[in-house]
Amino acid sequence: MNDFPYAERFSVNRTLPESGRPRSDVLAEMRSMAQEEDAFWETGKVSGTMYCGDHEHYDFLADAFGMFAHVNALQRDMCPSQTKFEGEVIAMALDLMHADAVTDTEPAGLLTTGGTGSILHALVAYREHARETRGVTRPNFVKPETGHAAFDKGCHLFGIELRVAPVDPKTTLADVDAMAALIDDQTIAIMGSAGNYAYGTIDPIAELAALAAERGVGMHVDGCLGGFILPFAEDAGLDIPLFDFRVPGVTSISADTHKYGYAFKGSSTLLFRDKALRQAQYFHLLDWSGGKYMSPGMEGSRSGGLIASTWASMVSLGREGYREHAREIFATAAAMMDVVRSHPELRIMGDGTSGAPTFCFSFTSDEFEIYHLVDFLGPKGWRFNGQQYPNAIHMAVTRPQTRAGVVEQFTADLAEAIAYAKQKESSGEQAYAGAIYGGVAGGLDQATADFIVAVMDDMLDKQQSLPPA
Numbered sequence: 001m002n003d004f005p006y007a008e009r010f011s012v013n014r015t016l017p018e019s020g021r022p023r024s025d026v027l028a029e030m031r032s033m034a035q036e037e038d039a040f041w042e043t044g045k046v047s048g049t050m051y052c053g054d055h056e057h058y059d060f061l062a063d064a065f066g067m068f069a070h071v072n073a074l075q076r077d078m079c080p081s082q083t084k085f086e087g088e089v090i091a092m093a094l095d096l097m098h099a100d101a102v103t104d105t106e107p108a109g110l111l112t113t114g115g116t117g118s119i120l121h122a123l124v125a126y127r128e129h130a131r132e133t134r135g136v137t138r139p140n141f142v143k144p145e146t147g148h149a150a151f152d153k154g155c156h157l158f159g160i161e162l163r164v165a166p167v168d169p170k171t172t173l174a175d176v177d178a179m180a181a182l183i184d185d186q187t188i189a190i191m192g193s194a195g196n197y198a199y200g201t202i203d204p205i206a207e208l209a210a211l212a213a214e215r216g217v218g219m220h221v222d223g224c225l226g227g228f229i230l231p232f233a234e235d236a237g238l239d240i241p242l243f244d245f246r247v248p249g250v251t252s253i254s255a256d257t258h259k260y261g262y263a264f265k266g267s268s269t270l271l272f273r274d275k276a277l278r279q280a281q282y283f284h285l286l287d288w289s290g291g292k293y294m295s296p297g298m299e300g301s302r303s304g305g306l307i308a309s310t311w312a313s314m315v316s317l318g319r320e321g322y323r324e325h326a327r328e329i330f331a332t333a334a335a336m337m338d339v340v341r342s343h344p345e346l347r348i349m350g351d352g353t354s355g356a357p358t359f360c361f362s363f364t365s366d367e368f369e370i371y372h373l374v375d376f377l378g379p380k381g382w383r384f385n386g387q388q389y390p391n392a393i394h395m396a397v398t399r400p401q402t403r404a405g406v407v408e409q410f411t412a413d414l415a416e417a418i419a420y421a422k423q424k425e426s427s428g429e430q431a432y433a434g435a436i437y438g439g440v441a442g443g444l445d446q447a448t449a450d451f452i453v454a455v456m457d458d459m460l461d462k463q464q465s466l467p468p469a
């Protein structure tokens with residue numbers, strides 16, 4: 001794959017150009033990139049990432065964004081609209097998570113820049129709240145192995161010790177006893193996912209929340225992925241375990257508007273059972289020469305466009321819109337899972353458990369290296385997300401997969417891919433994709449760590465060393 005295809009077609013800017021270019025010229029160049037890149041996922045063969053995929057919806061969001069793109073939501077005296085939009089996004093998300101079931105405390109929320117943002121804010125809130133109310137000075141946080149990498153990132157950033165409990169390999173779900181064994185008097189909170197990123201399975205939230213309540217620690221539900229689709233599972237006739245504020249002991253939930261909320265990338269909600277938790281992460285500096293400063297979350301200046309377009313997405317769809325999209329996605333995912341099940345060589349992770357996958361599913365094979373399938377399906381335009389321990393691949397079903405013909409294409413291509421994989425396996429060949437996505441035995445060695453750093457450096461710096469067009 002060439003990460004820098006445009007170097008040969010468009011001029012590379014290594015310095016700020018002395019004279020500007022005509023706007024029409026700039027836009028034409030950008031449009032050609034956007035159109036080519038959209039063609040990649042418009043086939044419906046790409047897992048996750050383009051949750052809506054409907055250009056009419058995107059154009060509508062862009063209109064809403066454009067009206068407020070230049071607005072700084074930090075300066076509320078100039079933009080009461082942002083106070084309305086943000087407050088209503090939070091209220092609507094709380095409603096979806098059944099905050100009305102909370103009677104002992106006052107629920108509250110935050111609008112953040114994404115799933116990672118919501119998780120980071122939750123970690124800071126729990127750390128500060130535990131320090132203030134329990135005197136915790138050496139904070140730790142407990143997650144099942146399937147908990148998203150953003151929890152590891154947040155613990156890394158905020159000086160919180162992360163404790164990782166193994167999951168039940170049969171069901172992929174959090175092992176409540178293993179979680180319990182890691183909790184001590186310095187634990188600020190534990191978490192479970194609804195559903196988790198890798199397998200789309202839903203952890204036993206009620207049991208985890210009961211454990212958290214009994215031990216006096218917080219319980220975060222990571223609904224970043226499922227938060228805006230699972231509330232409509234019951235309407236679609238699916239039986240899924242409760243994961244929201246109706247479950248006693250659930251103290252916070254993250255739900256991404258920029259995934260199944262069909263808003264633009266850069267927005268997510270973080271919801272608290274108790275306003276005190278939200279307040280614990282507020283920041284203010286009242287004796288600064290620059291004036292009195294306060295911000296409710298980690299960002300300073302914020303884009304009014306993102307808040308406005310997130311609000312626009314939610315109110316334009318309403319429950320009806322979300323319900324209908326969810327119904328189609330659940331039905332498509334069920335059909336795709338049936339295709340996978342029709343091949344005895346394949347196994348869906350967590351199939352048949354109480355928190356079984358309903359919209360995002362992952363599969364592996366006990367007969368051949370699963371990445372052989374990626375080698376075959378990749379050139380046909382399919383893009384699955386690769387996983388490890390065990391090696392598996394997943395498909396987060398989104399609106400583009402619900403289009404006519406996609407499931408049929410999946411059926412045909414998967415059958416051919418399996419024949420290819422079996423042949424490769426019997427001739428003892430390695431899968432190319434396995435080298436990128438597959439499990440690294442025995443942890444990371446120095447060479448791999450150096451390689452990862454080089455990949456990230458290239459992402460940021462390589463334009464500077466590319467040959468001129």
Ligand SMILES: *Cc1c(COP(=O)(O)O)cnc(C)c1O
Pocket residue numbers: 114115116117148150193195196197222223224225226256
């Ligand atoms: C996507 C995701 C996140 C992280 O969200 P970003 O929006 O990528 O920052 C966290 N948890 C789960 C379950 C997710 O699917």
